Amino acid sequence: EDQVTQSPEALRLQEGESSSLNCSYTVSGLRGLFWYRQDPGKGPEFLFTLYSAGEEKEKERLKATLTKKESFLHITAPKPEDSATYLCAVQARYSGGGADGLTFGKGTHLIIQP
Amino acid sequence: DAGVTQSPTHLIKTRGQHVTLRCSPISGHKSVSWYQQVLGQGPQFIFQYYEKEERGRGNFPDRFSARQFPNYSSELNVNALLLGDSALYLCASSPGPSPYNSPLHFGNGTRLTVT
Numbered sequence: 001e002d003q004v005t006q007s008p009e010a011l012r013l014q015e016g017e018s019s020s021l022n023c024s025y026t027v028s029g030l031r032g033l034f035w036y037r038q039d040p041g042k043g044p045e046f047l048f049t050l051y052s053a054g055e056e057k058e059k060e061r062l063k064a065t066l067t068k069k070e071s072f073l074h075i076t077a078p079k080p081e082d083s084a085t086y087l088c089a090v091q092a093r094y095s096g097g098g099a100d101g102l103t104f105g106k107g108t109h110l111i112i113q114p
Numbered sequence: 115d116a117g118v119t120q121s122p123t124h125l126i127k128t129r130g131q132h133v134t135l136r137c138s139p140i141s142g143h144k145s146v147s148w149y150q151q152v153l154g155q156g157p158q159f160i161f162q163y164y165e166k167e168e169r170g171r172g173n174f175p176d177r178f179s180a181r182q183f184p185n186y187s188s189e190l191n192v193n194a195l196l197l198g199d200s201a202l203y204l205c206a207s208s209p210g211p212s213p214y215n216s217p218l219h220f221g222n223g224t225r226l227t228v229t
Contacts, residue, residue, distance in 0.1 A: 004156070031212075031214045032213060032214045034213065034217070034218075036220075041222070042222050043118070043204050043206075043220030043221050043222045043223050044157065044204070044218075044220045045220070046217045046218065046219065046220075049213075049214075049217060051214075087156055087157075089156070089157075091212070091213050091214055100162055100169065100170055100211065100212045100213055100214070101147065101159030101162060101170050101172050102157075102159060102213055102218070103159070104149075104156030104157045104158070105156050106154070106155055106156050107156055
């Protein structure tokens with residue numbers, strides 16, 4: 001069974017204090033790993049797709065990296081508007097009846113204090 | 115451009131009742147997926163439809179069903195509601211059949227409360 005574990009569950013940072021969020025995964029062949037941002041009362045917003053170990057992608061203050069067992073979302077000099085829950089999800093290469101459904105982690109609730 | 119729209123935004127139902135949730139995908143998107151998000155958890159996959167055919171089903175009971183219409187909009191139906199069905203139901207659309215090369219775009223969900 002595919003599993004995604006995110007840590008920490010919650011993280012409180014001061015504005016400008018850089019940090020990393022972790023996503024560990026177990027999957028029967030990885031097709032893609034996805035990062036989403038979710039604001040309260042909203043649906044998840046797509047950030048990145050990573051396909052293979054060693055790949056990196058950047059967007060503004062965010063950089064996502066991927067190894068064979070985990071992914072990191074690095075946040076550089078965060079601002080209060082970066083406060084949100086960050087979700088990690090995987091798509092397995094062989095998912096049986098689930099076809100192309102994503103398996104999500106529980107998310108990391110990030111708070112950036114001014 | 116309009117994003118994924120879901121209706122209603124909030125809904126309160128009693129145990130044993132039936133509910134229908136609706137979703138309109140982004141224009142041009144042919145795939146619709148449904149996810150259930152219980153408070154404090156990540157979304158859990160329920161169904162995917164592509165070109166009006168069921169493409170995948172998650173680990174949910176037969177009380178859950180869905181369909182996609184010729185205009186690519188979709189309905190999620192849940193029968194015999196249980197307290198445990200209380201959750202945020204998210205609809206996501208994408209141009210192609212797989213998130214692998216066609217990322218999901220989510221709506222803001224329908225908040226279902228079962229009493």
